[in-house]
Amino acid sequence: MLIQGGTVVTEKGAARLDVRIVGESVAAIGRLSPEQGETVLDATGLFVLPGMLDVHVHIDDRIGECDLADTFATASEVAVRTGITTLAGFVTQGSDETLSEAVARCVARGIGRSHCDFTFHLTPTAWPWDWGEVEALVARGLSTFKVYTTYREAGLFTDYGRMAEVMARLVGLGARLLVHCEDDEMLASAGASRIDPTDPRGHAVLRPERAEVVAVGRVLEIAQRTGCQLHVVHVSTVEGATAIGEARRHCLVSCETAPHYLLLDETALAGDDGHRFLCTPPLRPAVTRAELDATAATGAFDLYATDHCAFTRADKDRHRDDVRDVPKGLAGIGAFVPLMFELLVKRHGLPLAELSTRLAANPARLLGLYPRKGTIVVGSDADLVILDPAGPERPVVSSLSDCYESFPGRTTTLDVRHVVVHGRPVVRDNALIPGARPGGLCLAGA
Numbered sequence: 202m203l204i205q206g207g208t209v210v211t212e213k214g215a216a217r218l219d220v221r222i223v224g225e226s227v228a229a230i231g232r233l234s235p236e237q238g239e240t241v242l243d244a245t246g247l248f249v250l251p252g253m254l255d256v257h258v259h260i261d262d263r264i265g266e267c268d269l270a271d272t273f274a275t276a277s278e279v280a281v282r283t284g285i286t287t288l289a290g291f292v293t294q295g296s297d298e299t300l301s302e303a304v305a306r307c308v309a310r311g312i313g314r315s316h317c318d319f320t321f322h323l324t325p326t327a328w329p330w331d332w333g334e335v336e337a338l339v340a341r342g343l344s345t346f347k348v349y350t351t352y353r354e355a356g357l358f359t360d361y362g363r364m365a366e367v368m369a370r371l372v373g374l375g376a377r378l379l380v381h382c383e384d385d386e387m388l389a390s391a392g393a394s395r396i397d398p399t400d401p402r403g404h405a406v407l408r409p410e411r412a413e414v415v416a417v418g419r420v421l422e423i424a425q426r427t428g429c430q431l432h433v434v435h436v437s438t439v440e441g442a443t444a445i446g447e448a449r450r451h452c453l454v455s456c457e458t459a460p461h462y463l464l465l466d467e468t469a470l471a472g473d474d475g476h477r478f479l480c481t482p483p484l485r486p487a488v489t490r491a492e493l494d495a496t497a498a499t500g501a502f503d504l505y506a507t508d509h510c511a512f513t514r515a516d517k518d519r520h521r522d523d524v525r526d527v528p529k530g531l532a533g534i535g536a537f538v539p540l541m542f543e544l545l546v547k548r549h550g551l552p553l554a555e556l557s558t559r560l561a562a563n564p565a566r567l568l569g570l571y572p573r574k575g576t577i578v579v580g581s582d583a584d585l586v587i588l589d590p591a592g593p594e595r596p597v598v599s600s601l602s603d604c605y606e607s608f609p610g611r612t613t614t615l616d617v618r619h620v621v622v623h624g625r626p627v628v629r630d631n632a633l634i635p636g637a638r639p640g641g642l643c644l645a646g647a
């Protein structure tokens with residue numbers, strides 16, 4: 202197939218180039234003429250970007266007593282329709298299984314059901330970690346591990362001492378540690394504050410900004426000491442982002458934030474359906490949101506990712522009388538690319554290449570998949586998105602599952618004209634091509 206006449210936009214910039222796909226890969230880039238029998242896709246006036254990656258999604262899993270609203274089928278459909286071609290979820294080891302068994306369990310859910318390629322970050326929960334197993338999984342390409350500085354009751358808590366041990370071992374494997382930063386001791390002391398359990402704003406009182414800032418500081422110090430590659434997920438404070446920025450001089454550190462911290466604030470918690478906007482870390486005050494947005498415009502976040510964690514209306518509403526029991530999380534996959542385009546390109550006036558950098562190249566680097574994913578070079582996977590930034594205005598749709606919209610009233614003019622996954626056209630005009638099969642590959646080796 203030849204994609205002709207478009208403007209190719211990668212993390213390196215934009216240029217008028219044609220792209221030839223042979224099989225599942227990009228075979229040539231340049232001013233190219235169709236070969237005999239070649240299908241030509243006319244991209245005149247359109248932009249050709251690498252397929253984007255959402256590297257922080259919670260799908261097809263159970264959290265606490267609730268099944269998540271999105272499966273691989275629904276999440277990957279809304280993803281691919283908006284230009285996302287790779288998803289990275291989470292494998293959390295259960296108490297009755299090895300880490301490899303947990304990986305197999307999660308991989309099986311995606312095979313034959315996902316329109317996007319997919320992989321996972323791994324959370325071992327048995328201490329000490331089984332390093333033989335970890336080594337074998339890293340060799341399979343699963344090189345990102347995630348730990349939490351909180352969630353003691355869910356069995357996910359890792360103290361700073363153990364984290365230092367883990368980081369010291371991961372260095373030798375060339376693996377990376379993702380950390381959810383909220384200092385557990387600070388949360389415990391905030392937990393003593395009196396809140397009205399029916400007021401969703403109480404959640405923010407229980408999880409103050411300071412808890413994130415303290416944990417970020419501790420974790421950066423460990424990363425510096427051990428030399429481990431660190432990635433801080435869903436940064437929701439300006440102080441946290443600033444500390445990470447300063448630490449770049451002596452640490453291998455990257456970070457992400459999610460669209461809801463840039464676009465929503467705690468006023469969303471005040472309405473009648475405020476409990477539906479509960480997530481962790483919580484939505485912050487308007488002033489923090491504005492500062493975080495300004496910080497994002499300076500390029501402080503290496504990448505963006507949704508932390509998509511959709512619950513059905515029924516699950517979200519069941520415990521609305523006590524904010525501590527409401528399942529925490531927001532849908533966002535389907536709104537991700539359009540909202541980041543509206544924010545970065547249209548509002549902040551950044552070039553379209555910003556999407557290629559922070560929604561494709563840098564996420565692919567995090568996963569160790571660059572340049573196979575995240576860019577357009579000869580030999581990379583033919584995961585391509587063909588966009589018209591000036592389409593008709595439409596509302597964004599975060600999820601196709603039975604959940605409410607996280608970004609009500611938000612619209613986009615980003616028109617996804619074509620999406621190609623592994624050389625296979627999957628989307629045309631923002632919809633799945635009829636009969637498109639969920640042919641996404643598991644990227645976690647065999």
Ligand SMILES: [Zn+2]
Nearest residue numbers: 257259508510
């Ligand atoms: Zn998450």
